[in-house]
Amino acid sequence: xxxxxxxxxxxxxxxxxxxxxxxxxxxxxxxxxxxxxxxxxxxxxxxxxxxxxxxxxxxxxxxxxxxxxxxxxxxxxxxxxxxxxxxxxxxxxxxxxxxxxxxxxxxxxxxxxxxxxxxxxxxxxxxxxxxxxxxxxxxxxxxxxxxxxxxxxxxxxxxxxxxxxxxxxxxxxxxxxxxxxxxxxxxxxxxxxxxxxxxxxxxxxxxxxxxxxxxxxxxxxxxxxxxxxxxxxxxxxxxxxxxxxxxxxxxxxxxxxxxxxxxxxxxxxxxxxxxxxxxxxxxxxxxxxxxxxxxxxxxxxxxxxxxxxxxxxxxxxxxxxxxxxxxxxxxxxxxxxxxxxxxxxxxxxxxxxxxxxxxxxxxxxxxxxxxxxxxxxxxxxxxxxxxxxxxxxxx
Numbered sequence: 110x111x112x113x114x115x116x117x118x119x120x121x122x123x124x125x126x127x128x129x130x131x132x133x134x135x136x137x138x139x140x141x142x143x144x145x146x147x148x149x150x151x152x153x154x155x156x157x158x159x160x161x162x163x164x165x166x167x168x169x170x171x172x173x174x175x176x177x178x179x180x181x182x183x184x185x186x187x188x189x190x191x192x193x194x195x196x197x198x199x200x201x202x203x204x205x206x207x208x209x210x211x212x213x214x215x216x217x218x219x220x221x222x223x224x225x226x227x228x229x230x231x232x233x234x235x236x237x238x239x240x241x242x243x244x245x246x247x248x249x250x251x252x253x254x255x256x257x258x259x260x261x262x263x264x265x266x267x268x269x270x271x272x273x274x275x276x277x278x279x280x281x282x283x284x285x286x287x288x289x290x291x292x293x294x295x296x297x298x299x300x301x302x303x304x305x306x307x308x309x310x311x312x313x314x315x316x317x318x319x320x321x322x323x324x325x326x327x328x329x330x331x332x333x334x335x336x337x338x339x340x341x342x343x344x345x346x347x348x349x350x351x352x353x354x355x356x357x358x359x360x361x362x363x364x365x366x367x368x369x370x371x372x373x374x375x376x377x378x379x380x381x382x383x384x385x386x387x388x389x390x391x392x393x394x395x396x397x398x399x400x401x402x403x404x405x406x407x408x409x410x411x412x413x414x415x416x417x418x419x420x421x422x423x424x425x426x427x428x429x430x431x432x433x434x435x436x437x438x439x440x441x442x443x444x445x446x447x448x449x450x451x452x453x454x455x456x457x458x459x460x461x462x463x464x465x466x467x468x469x470x471x472x473x474x475x476x477x478x479x480x481x482x483x484x485x486x487x488x489x490x491x492x493x494x495x496x497x498x499x500x501x502x503x504x
Contacts, residue, residue, distance in 0.1 A: 169497040184494040188237025189476035208232040257283035303329040307339035348374040433472035
């Protein structure tokens with residue numbers, strides 16, 4: 110397709126925003142920067158009866174794991190419960206890379222390989238829901254297509270199941286899985302001649318059902334595109350948040366592209382709602398009371414009902430990436446660049462560090478009643494990773 114590469118460039122731009130800032134802009138140790146500041150304009154007016162503290166997190170529990178496989182592979186856990194932590198990793202021998210899923214039993218502190226991907230396949234976006242793992246396997250094909258499969262592994266039965274499969278081309282990437290701890294979601298793309306259809310999908314693990322929630326299309330008209338394209342998604346309790354690009358004509362030869370975060374309810378009879386419009390979005394999430402999104406060097410928290418801005422956090426360096434957003438009551442947990450996990454009190458804007466400064470801090474991940482992250486020191490290749498667990502407490 111003539112303009113498929115232009116569409117793919119949009120996806121690649123988002124990938125650069127998500128990852129590139131970390132490695133290009135964040136090479137300076139944040140300890141050498143002046144302290145960040147919280148900017149509140151005007152001071153927040155938060156109604157006490159509208160926003161309630163229903164959840165909180167315990168102090169982090171630290172577990173240090175040492176394994177020779179970590180000498181050449183980073184550890185970014187994707188799922189945990191009281192008994193175990195699970196992560197995907199890759200080992201390279203010569204010119205061959207092999208992908209694995211590893212598990213650490215907390216009482217044993219030993220890494221065990223529980224799944225090995227077939228030859229020529231790699232594992233991405235590993236997540237877990239209720240003691241079952243889900244991931245995407247991708248395999249490049251000679252004709253330029255990428256074949257992908259979404260698989261699951263029942264930990265108790267040690268049984269692998271195929272959830273869905275497909276292929277992408279023209280520079281597109283396979284689906285990327287997300288979870289809110291209850292369900293799995295992803296975006297599926299299909300190309301039909303001069304039209305690309307993006308569909309946001311939800312998978313219910315207990316029912317083992319795949320449900321289509323919404324779809325948009327981007328059409329190639331002459332040398333331009335017109336329509337909508339789904340870029341990334343995040344599931345929340347009442348629907349799926351989707352970052353979209355909207356391509357429209359503004360005249361005989363004019364064109365315009367805008368970016369929106371749209372809420373699609375799981376109940377398709379309910380109305381969709383645009384929660385934010387603007388470029389530069391890195392990450393986003395929501396609960397019943399808050400909608401939060403991040404941009405390079407900034408985080409915005411708004412009242413979910415009125416969309417009025419209540420808090421705005423600014424890092425000292427506007428190029429730093431703030432991502433991995435997680436709401437827990439009136440606390441917003443996030444990753445500050447690749448160096449630290451922090452929390453912002455959404456009622457008064459105060460910031461608290463929940464990990465030490467280190468050169469590699471993973472994104473936050475959710476498990477059965479826990480929130481977790483890992484830390485490694487890239488300056489010392491000793492095959493060691495520290496895994497932190499914070500218990501989610503309901504009040």
